[in-house]
Amino acid sequence: MAEKFHTELKNLKTETLEMAHLGRFMLRTAVDALIRQDPDLAESVIVRKGEIHDLEVRLEEHCYHLIALYQPMAKDMRAIACTLKMISASLRIGRYGKVIAKIAKELADRPHIANLMSIPHMADLAIDMVDDAITAYESDDINLIKDFSARDDTVDALRHSIFREGITYMMEDPKNISRCTHYIMVARYLERCADHACKIAENVHYMETGERIEIK
Amino acid sequence: MSESAIITTNNVNLWYNEKRALEAVSMKIPKNTVTALIGPSGCGKSTLLRCFNRLNDLIDHVKITGEITLDNKNIHTPGTDVVLLRKKVGMVFQKPNPFPKSIYENVAYGPRVHGVKDKADLDRIVEQSLRHAALWDEVKDRLNDSALGLSGGQQQRLCIARTLAVEPEVILMDEPCSALDPIATAKIENLIDLLKKDYTVIIVTHNMQQAARVSEYTGFMYLGKLIECGKTVQIFEHPREELTENYITGRFG
Numbered sequence A: 001m002a003e004k005f006h007t008e009l010k011n012l013k014t015e016t017l018e019m020a021h022l023g024r025f026m027l028r029t030a031v032d033a034l035i036r037q038d039p040d041l042a043e044s045v046i047v048r049k050g051e052i053h054d055l056e057v058r059l060e061e062h063c064y065h066l067i068a069l070y071q072p073m074a075k076d077m078r079a080i081a082c083t084l085k086m087i088s089a090s091l092r093i094g095r096y097g098k099v100i101a102k103i104a105k106e107l108a109d110r111p112h113i114a115n116l117m118s119i120p121h122m123a124d125l126a127i128d129m130v131d132d133a134i135t136a137y138e139s140d141d142i143n144l145i146k147d148f149s150a151r152d153d154t155v156d157a158l159r160h161s162i163f164r165e166g167i168t169y170m171m172e173d174p175k176n177i178s179r180c181t182h183y184i185m186v187a188r189y190l191e192r193c194a195d196h197a198c199k200i201a202e203n204v205h206y207m208e209t210g211e212r213i214e215i216k
Numbered sequence B: 001m002s003e004s005a006i007i008t009t010n011n012v013n014l015w016y017n018e019k020r021a022l023e024a025v026s027m028k029i030p031k032n033t034v035t036a037l038i039g040p041s042g043c044g045k046s047t048l049l050r051c052f053n054r055l056n057d058l059i060d061h062v063k064i065t066g067e068i069t070l071d072n073k074n075i076h077t078p079g080t081d082v083v084l085l086r087k088k089v090g091m092v093f094q095k096p097n098p099f100p101k102s103i104y105e106n107v108a109y110g111p112r113v114h115g116v117k118d119k120a121d122l123d124r125i126v127e128q129s130l131r132h133a134a135l136w137d138e139v140k141d142r143l144n145d146s147a148l149g150l151s152g153g154q155q156q157r158l159c160i161a162r163t164l165a166v167e168p169e170v171i172l173m174d175e176p177c178s179a180l181d182p183i184a185t186a187k188i189e190n191l192i193d194l195l196k197k198d199y200t201v202i203i204v205t206h207n208m209q210q211a212a213r214v215s216e217y218t219g220f221m222y223l224g225k226l227i228e229c230g231k232t233v234q235i236f237e238h239p240r241e242e243l244t245e246n247y248i249t250g251r252f253g
Helices: A001-035 A039-046 A047-069 A074-108 A119-139 A147-174 A174-209 B045-051 B081-086 B101-114 B120-131 B153-166 B180-197 B208-214 B230-237 B243-249
Strands: B003-014 B019-030 B034-038 B062-070 B088-092 B169-175 B200-203 B217-222 B227-232
Touching: A001 A074, A001 A119, A001 A174, A039 A047, A039 A074, A039 B034, A047 A074, A074 A119, A074 A174, A074 B208, A074 B243, A119 A147, A119 A174, A147 A174, A147 B180, B003 B045, B003 B088, B003 B200, B019 B045, B019 B200, B019 B217, B034 B045, B034 B208, B045 B169, B045 B217, B081 B088, B081 B200, B088 B153, B101 B120, B101 B153, B120 B153, B153 B169, B153 B180, B180 B200, B180 B208, B200 B208, B208 B230, B217 B243, B227 B230, B227 B243
Parallel strands: B019 B227, B034 B200, B034 B217, B088 B169, B169 B200
Antiparallel strands: B003 B019, B003 B062, B217 B227
């Protein structure tokens, strides 16, 4: 029975990784659509909303089945607890991708202000964190997440800087208000994605060591 | 373990003839708690349990070294009254083993042996013990019926009542639910939870979920050694030893 359980747990982790990669893909593609002002690319993200929702329901149910049928203990229990968090975080990241894709469609008609300010750079940093969190979950390697606190601080600082820059452009010309508000919102969503990466990292740390940490 | 210990073992070793069954076991059993001993078959958990009331004395060619104390007194010092020790440290076995007597007599037997003669006293002890064992309501109208007519779960609770009747400090349980169905098991588990208010319970179980459900402390044994002992939550959530981790996650055993 233990062998069957461990095979199922492995399958669960594989499927959860697929979901995490889908969430990450939606975010990356949405940012690319925003940068390239490509409404078709943006639409290709929006249509995957249902898929990631279905995965959330199916994988959560898989977790509950494993708990109900096998009463996992120790690292197995922690792996399922971490997987449940991973599923929620992946859904959130995918949904932020969808929201950014909608903004990308709206902002495709006119050139960007100031080349999107620091949004492309901020997106790279946030998505790198998501990548490392996913890889840490996949490979059980907590070294990948050890500098997350500092990386999250950088992402937070960029959000603040985009906010201030956006306000400056708005004050210069009220016609910029709508577009810059969208930029500020995108920066906010990217910051939230980095926060979700931190949450995944905290849970991977718990899965691996049994100890709780808080990435501030 | 911050609570005061009722039983301690210090470097206990035990041999059955040449075969070493316990190896340097040192642990503390905190008072008024439930401690579970888990481990694969043959790891020494029942042997360790039987050390606590010297039941191993009844087996030929057993040699024990090290120290076991109950209430800070070494239970192996010459002159230890073993009957009194077993009154203080009662035991419930795997298979319910009521005497072929009435329900009343099963419970009254122990107090009678220890000198209680007054009928009113015996009546009071029988009722109180059956109530403590959560059996009173089911048997109060048929106390004179044979104990052998009870269901397996009821028989096991009767055995617990019989143990309680001599007012022990510690109750040892060796796989008390392994012969019972899930409903009877749930009743015994509820009972164990109630008993810890007044008694210290040490339970040997193969069922890890049961250990997790009923105990506050868990000791994991393997090949005669106590590998790890600690709070049950810690053992089942993040054990310190890899061997414990592998056992409780079903990777061996």
